[in-house]
Amino acid sequence: MKKTNRKIVEEIIRVDHAGERGAMKIYEGQLLALETIKNNENLKEIIIEMKLHEKVHYDFFEKEIQKRKINPTKLLPIWDLLGVGLGFSSVLLGKKAAMLCTASVEEVIDKHYKKQIDSLENDEAALKEKIIKFRDDELNHKDIAYEAGATKEGFYSIFDKIIKTGSKLAINISEKI
Numbered sequence: 001m002k003k004t005n006r007k008i009v010e011e012i013i014r015v016d017h018a019g020e021r022g023a024m025k026i027y028e029g030q031l032l033a034l035e036t037i038k039n040n041e042n043l044k045e046i047i048i049e050m051k052l053h054e055k056v057h058y059d060f061f062e063k064e065i066q067k068r069k070i071n072p073t074k075l076l077p078i079w080d081l082l083g084v085g086l087g088f089s090s091v092l093l094g095k096k097a098a099m100l101c102t103a104s105v106e107e108v109i110d111k112h113y114k115k116q117i118d119s120l121e122n123d124e125a126a127l128k129e130k131i132i133k134f135r136d137d138e139l140n141h142k143d144i145a146y147e148a149g150a151t152k153e154g155f156y157s158i159f160d161k162i163i164k165t166g167s168k169l170a171i172n173i174s175e176k177i
């Protein structure tokens with residue numbers, strides 16, 4: 001059976017709401033590590049700035065969830081934990097890993113948002129517009145991350161694959177439940 005438009009839009013908002021919240025949680029975990037165990041003022045500044053954008057993204061989807069009476073994913077508490085955990089441990093691994101975490105996630109999100117933009121009909125022009133804007137922000141985050149030292153060399157390529165696989169899994173689950 002073909003998915004109805006309403007169903008498609010519902011899935012888009014549910015998963016993006018979860019994803020943007022996940023992004024905030026990753027940065028929260030990174031900042032927690034930077035405030036307790038590791039000290040790197042420059043990295044901290046970069047993360048605080050990007051986290052502000054994620055908050056704007058998240059707030060938009062939170063409003064949409066309420067306005068359209070969509071159920072958020074039931075797994076939010078788990079994504080929160082995993083997000084903070086991933087962020088925290090990435091900082092423990094060092095600046096390169098912390099920034100790779102952003103780069104890897106954003107590379108998945110880039111394709112994810114692109115797919116959504118292509119699937120949205122014109123009756124959802126305002127939503128489409130927002131996702132186009134957010135995708136630009138995420139691509140910008142990816143660039144910032146590479147400039148700040150993200151790398152996929154050696155061991156880091158494994159970290160990249162783990163993050164990408166995890167992000168894709170979280171996306172697939174959060175669309176549905």
Ligand SMILES: [Fe+2]
Nearest residue numbers: 020023054057
């Ligand atoms: Fe975002």
Ligand SMILES: [Fe+2]
Nearest residue numbers: 023137138141
């Ligand atoms: Fe981002």
